[in-house]
Amino acid sequence: MENTYAAATMERSEAAGGGQADIVIVGAGLAGLAVALGLHRKGVKSLVLESSPVLRASGFAFATWPNAFRALDALGVGDKIRKPHLLTQGLRVFSSSTGELIQDVDFTNEGKRNEFRCVRRDVLLQTLEEELPRGAIRYNSKIVSIQEEEGHVKILHLADGSTLRAKVLIGCDGINSVVAKWLGLAKATGSGRAATRGLAHYPDGHGFEPRFLQFIGHGYRAGLIPCNDTDVYWFYTWSHSRNDNGVDGSAAKMKQHVLAELRGSKVPAEAVDVVERSEMSDAAPLRLRPPLSLLWTSISKGNVCVAGDALHPMTPDLGQGGCSALEDGVVLARCLGDAIIHGAGTEKERIESGLREYAGMRRWRSVDLIGTAYVVGFVQQSGNPIVSFLREKVLGGVLARRLVKMSEYDCGML
Template identity: 40%
Template sequence: MMIEEEIVIIGGGIAGLATALALKRVGFQSRVLERNPELRAGGTALTLLTNAWFALRALGVDHKLKSVYQPINKSLVTNLDTGAVQELGFSGTKENREDAGVITVHRKALLETLAEELPPDTIRFSSKLISIKSETLKDSTKATLLHLEDGTVIKSKVVIGCDGVHSAVAQWLGLSQPLSSGRWAARGLAVFPEGHGLNHGVKQYLSAGTRAGFVTINSKEIYWFVVTYSSLEKDISTNPELLLEEVEKNLAKDLPSEFLTIVKETDLSTLSWVPLLFRAPWNIAFCKAQNGCVTIAGDAMHPMTPDLAQGGCSALEDAIILARCISQAHPMATNDKQWLEKALKRYVEERRWRVTWLVAGAWLAGWVQQGGGGDQQWWSGMARWFRDRIESDLELDWAIDIPEIIGTEHGPYGQFQSQTGEEPFITVNHQGYPKFIFFNEKD
């Protein structure tokens, strides 16, 4: 069976759904192909920094999450090797605008918030991509053929790969496989039916080779993590009971009792044990992340370690910038048949260096915070010396304090309105088609 689509997005995660919604906001419909039978909820929770909330506001959904989740004002970071405790404030940008904030949300809640803004038939579930082929049409433009596991073939003018760390689209474009950081992360969600009684905030613990912490999501749930250099020979990723035992008896045995108490209340269905992967920064900086009308976004383009909490945030940025580039290159503004290809090329060039630095910064932050990988390596002493002097300054400050990505004609963070007043978060330009207005855009 052959189906024709204008824009197809591979992957129904954060990047995929945000991109579909951003395109909808600027007047373009898309089809999202999700390999699973329902929305993915892997990861349990994630922390959204200031740049993510700017993007969510542009998408028109930030208020739905902010009405449920509370901002985090500070994090307490304890160096277990020295006993030093440092308070890290989350005050947002230097301008301290009211939009700035750091909030931890359930990943599933974010996905559902994005999905419910899309037309009901936007997401095609149980649609696993098998192969990608390109063909040239009679008008010299290109189309991409997507072959699915169920035998369906989809012909699309534009393909956006948002299919995660092991992206089939990235592989088709020729990008190298992500690298291992040498670290693994155990994560889980602890549930206290009667309430945990802790103050809302974040606590982190740093020692040579280990980084752990927890963040309260609400009065009854706490998200926790342990990141370590692991040489485990047994596979514990598919056995939650064994994984929890490993965390309690080995990975977290030297952590404060408060942390272990939280771990004991973990919902086993939320446990995960995954390697921390990243794409080499030079591969992002110099790779060809666009070929014709095929490109990538989110983890498919720039998988990174979680040390700057920028994985999901940067994926939301991608969605906004991609929609802007396509909107600005709309054929109502040009007769160029290659306008879509040029729009995607512009998107890649605009994102390339920012995400390169985010990936490099995240890796450096993790290396410093965990002492360089163990006492047996010659650089670990230097890394711990560096860490003890800057502690967690690398973690959030420069990732939050970024140039503003989006704004409005009324100022950088005022509410978006169309000229008709009917559709928020969109404006209409003088040529009649919808587009985002961006603070750093020249009129």
């Protein structure tokens, strides 16, 4: 029955000359490619629209916790991602004010329950893309507006003047999502913080142990994680109030700003060297969707829904942005695919039922992730003397354990 549906979908799309696709996914990021691959595994065809001319691998790398690997295994690519990336042995959190070790979490005693790797973003995106059939992604295709047609079909107006009719519309188009705006989701707001990231390359090997190192205090949070034997990913987040020295956010000036801050604290010299030799991104403000707003607005409406940053933009303090996008992809592909193939009722009823099920499963998870990430970031970067004392004497361990706890989520199989 799955193959019959896929064949019928393909025939309708080709007959429409590219003007119609039953399932349209907006955005070829982690969430969009995960949804497309999940549907493909279930025998359901989709079309991914990407506004850029090629895959966008900005961000260099991201923390990949056990929940992300459960999703990658469900999609059939887990081992392809494990192979080129080091297994991280633990998490160490230091005070950047005193240099003292606040918390040491060992990942090696619990096997895959605490599996953690720093994954290069370009490697992951390319792996997901390669698993999709040719023509599944249409580049240079930016949606500018959505129009409702009689029935449940959506007409998508693209920047090049063309239109596309879709029976299912899935927004995976990031924090400034056109689809989320159409659904009426609350606009992402500023957190009062900003971040920059980088990737250092050591051709002869970096010599770091495979551990996730974090430095908190002094009003910032910094960290570094080896991806493999030659690449080390790092990040630096800070409060806007600390950026009053004229730094304009460009990569060159931000690099000097970060280096000055790290050298003025108790961060070890080898960690500073990672920033010194790295390629880095421009500074970017950290924004989040107010978590409680997701309790009374619709994640899905009829045949439209959102996933990834279009659903739950959050601060990076849990390292769960990319991980939760992969979770979304698996859950959405399963709910929608099963409803289309095995559900009862009309096609419209099956589609809407599948999206409602997905929304019900992801609503509270999204609220929890956004809210927890914000609180963790606030505590880790606070310059308040009382919060700083509690963080270094009590809360450091609590926060580290919370990071691990949030990664225990299991999205299930396709």
